[in-house]
Amino acid sequence: MKEHIIEVLQQMEREYDVKVLYACESGSRAWGFSSMDSDYDVRFLYIHTKEWYLSIDHRRDVLEVPSKDSLSIPVHPLLDMSGWELTKALRLYRKSNPPFFEWLHSDLVYYEKYSTLEKLLAIEQKVFSPVTCLYHYVSMAKRNFRTYLLEEEVHHKKYFTVLRPILAGKWIILNHTFPPIKFEVLVKELVPVGPERQSIEELIAHKKARKEHSFQLEPPILVLNDYLQQEIEYMERMTKNMKASENDTSTPLLNEIFRELLEKAWQ
Structure with missing residues (x-):
């Protein structure tokens, strides 16, 4: 299945003009209690071209294959893929979004480029609440x-x-x-x-x-x-006894990660 997942991700890159940065398993297979016929719940990060970000219009920032976004190649019926555009993901990371943390801590990584996971985990303590x-x-x-x-x-x-x-x-x-x-x-x-x-x-x-x-x-x-x-x-x-920190020291670091990955993906 891993080979098919990578094939689908690469086809997605071609058809939607994006670069996939990271893909992992996030459902019961990652948690370690999958059934015999459980879905493959693949979650991924992707980045658009520089031109996409130089627009005054807000555009869709998720890809969901095959439920809402189609491909020209067959997709395995047990495969459920959902991805976030990088700036959306980084804003959620800054808010300490637990599902995104689960993606980054998955033991089943299918695909990664440009040391994306390493860069994000390096600042985990800055964003974790x-x-x-x-x-x-x-x-x-x-x-x-x-x-x-x-x-x-x-x-x-x-x-x-x-x-x-x-x-x-x-x-x-x-x-x-x-x-x-x-x-x-x-x-x-x-x-x-x-x-x-x-x-x-x-x-x-x-x-x-x-x-x-x-x-x-x-x-x-x-x-x-x-x-x-x-x-x-x-x-x-x-x-009731825990208080959230209001000091945000992560935004400059997240901006730096975004710019670095944007440059590397499309150089």
């Missing part, structure tokens, strides 16, 4: 818990949509750094040996062994529901 990321993960956990796990019957794979942000948020509270992407690393570090951890490990094993459409409605896992409710309440209390 524990408070911003924690609020993101707390909100995600609360929303998904209410939406998916409080019925008489639930899809067990939805537990991951609450467990992952819970553990990511807990890592931030304890370490004040961005959490590892691998879910099993978070479980090992943050969930003590006991009934909750056993239930989580069983969920992981079942998720990996089944196809996506094979998951049926089942009674909720009460030990996990209790655990998640307690952790959400704990994280909400902790967010």
Whole structure:
């Protein structure tokens, strides 16, 4: 699949007159609990020509293949690709956008040019805000818990949509750094040996062994529901004690990265 992903990225460059800078896996395959037929959720950064940036008009700053942007070559049905134009990505990086941080920390990198990842990670501590990321993960956990796990019957794979942000948020509270992407690393570090951890490990094993459409409605896992409710309440209390820094020292560095990559991509 990696060869096909690179082929699609290169075809995208030709048809949309852009240069791809970085591409990685961002979904369940990156997190380490993909099913047998999980999609490939490829996320990428790209940069336009110099002329594109010398315009008074704002233009579309995302590419989504094949859902909204077509190519002249076939795209594998399991392939979902979504990319951000570089200045959009850098503005979100400055705001400590957690999904973008997850892209940069992915263990499955498909494509990179011009040392883009190295340049971005070199200033990570200038842009990382524990408070911003924690609020993101707390909100995600609360929303998904209410939406998916409080019925008489639930899809067990939805537990991951609450467990992952819970553990990511807990890592931030304890370490004040961005959490590892691998879910099993978070479980090992943050969930003590006991009934909750056993239930989580069983969920992981079942998720990996089944196809996506094979998951049926089942009674909720009460030990996990209790655990998640307690952790959400704990994280909400902790967010009240954390304050965001208002000092922005990253903008000149981000501008420098943009100009350098623009020059290298089109020299």
